[in-house]
Amino acid sequence: DAKTTQPNSMESNEEEPVHLPCNHSTISGTDYIHWYRQLPSQGPEYVIHGLTSNVNNRMASLAIAEDRKSSTLILHRATLRDAAVYYCILRDGTSGSRLTFGEGTQLTVNP
Amino acid sequence: DTEVTQTPKHLVMGMTNKKSLKCEQHMGHRAMYWYKQKAKKPPELMFVYSYEKLSINESVPSRFSPECPNSSLLNLHLHALQPEDSALYLCASSWTGGEAFFGQGTRLTVV
Numbered sequence: 112d113a114k115t116t117q118p119n120s121m122e123s124n125e126e127e128p129v130h131l132p133c134n135h136s137t138i139s140g141t142d143y144i145h146w147y148r149q150l151p152s153q154g155p156e157y158v159i160h161g162l163t164s165n166v167n168n169r170m171a172s173l174a175i176a177e178d179r180k181s182s183t184l185i186l187h188r189a190t191l192r193d194a195a196v197y198y199c200i201l202r203d204g205t206s207g208s209r210l211t212f213g214e215g216t217q218l219t220v221n222p
Numbered sequence: 223d224t225e226v227t228q229t230p231k232h233l234v235m236g237m238t239n240k241k242s243l244k245c246e247q248h249m250g251h252r253a254m255y256w257y258k259q260k261a262k263k264p265p266e267l268m269f270v271y272s273y274e275k276l277s278i279n280e281s282v283p284s285r286f287s288p289e290c291p292n293s294s295l296l297n298l299h300l301h302a303l304q305p306e307d308s309a310l311y312l313c314a315s316s317w318t319g320g321e322a323f324f325g326q327g328t329r330l331t332v333v
Contacts, residue, residue, distance in 0.1 A: 143319065154226075154312050154324030155265065198264065204319050208253055208272050212264035 115199045120217040123189045131184040131216055133199030138179050141204045146173065146184050147212075148195040155198065155212075158184065162204070194220045228313050228325035236333055237303060243328045245296040245313030254296040255322070256288060257312040265312055271296060272318065303332045 116134040123129040135144065145160040159166055159173045161182075166173040172185040186193055198215040226247045235241045245254065252273050257265035270278035271290040285307075287299040296313055308331045316322040 145321070147322075154314075154326050155322075157321040157323065160321060196264075202319060208270045208277050208318065209267065210255065210314070210316070210322055211267055215264055 115201060115213050117197070117199055117213065117216045119214065120219065122219045122221060123186075124221050125191060126188050129186040129189045129193070129218065129220075131186075131197050131199075131218065132181065133183070134181045135199070135201055136180045138201055139203075142201040143204050144173065144175060144179075144182050145200045145202050145210070146171070147198045147200065148193075149198070149215075150192075150195045158197070160202070189218075189220045191220050191222060194218055226313055226315055226323050226325035228311075228328050230328060231326070232329045232331075234331045234333060235300065235303065237305070239303075240299070240301045242300065243298040243311055243313075243330075245298075245315075245325060246294055247315040247323070248294055249315060249323065250293075251315035251317055251323070252293060253316050253318050254290060255314040255316075256296070256298050257314065258307075259310040259312055259327070269298075300330075303330075305332050308332045 143160050143162050146158040147155040148158055149155045159168055159171050161173045174183045196215040196217050198212050229244045254271045256268040259265040267280050268282045269288045274290045285302050289297040310327040310329050312327045314322045314324045
């Protein structure tokens with residue numbers, strides 16, 4: 112599986128935008144970029160995914176570099192509820208079955 | 223219904239016991255997963271079932287035995303576990319390649 116690299120931790124202030132980076136220089140053409148987050152004492156939660164184009168949903172936006180070797184998850188207005196570990200994962204769109212977590216980024220949101 | 227339900231929520235078992243973890247989903251997903259998560263670590267993939275057949279076993283010891291009796295149910299049978307197997311066990315389901323939905327997990331303690 113192609114590997115992703117994320118910062119161990121990031122901090123943000125409440126109601127400010129947050130940009131969470133992810134590097135995936137060995138991404139293959141069939142890999143989708145998925146983001147999940149895990150709040151304390153809960154199972155992971157799907158956030159967003161994309162292949163080549165930028166994606167928006169009610170939770171976040173995903174900006175994908177033109178060469179697809181990096182991506183950024185954007186939380187437009189952080190709330191205290193967004194404090195979590197955020198995982199960037201490459202998922203093969205052909206076999207589609209493996210979903211492998213890396214170390215993730217611990218996001219702290221300050222009031 | 224977008225829930226993955228795991229039972230029990232907590233389990234304490236002795237090293238000579240046999241127990242089972244249960245996972246259920248009614249979203250029509252044909253891929254189901256078992257993960258193991260230790261404290262402050264990312265979830266580790268254990269098994270993947272695709273269309274009720276085991277498609278991935280991540281070299282998991284045989285004291286963990288998965289079973290997928292039908293498309294909605296996934297079991298993990300536990301036998302002769304070690305204290306180091308104490309962890310949060312997470313179940314997930316998805317359409318092939320799509321977003322995965324996770325349960326809240328079973329917190330297992332082996333004594």
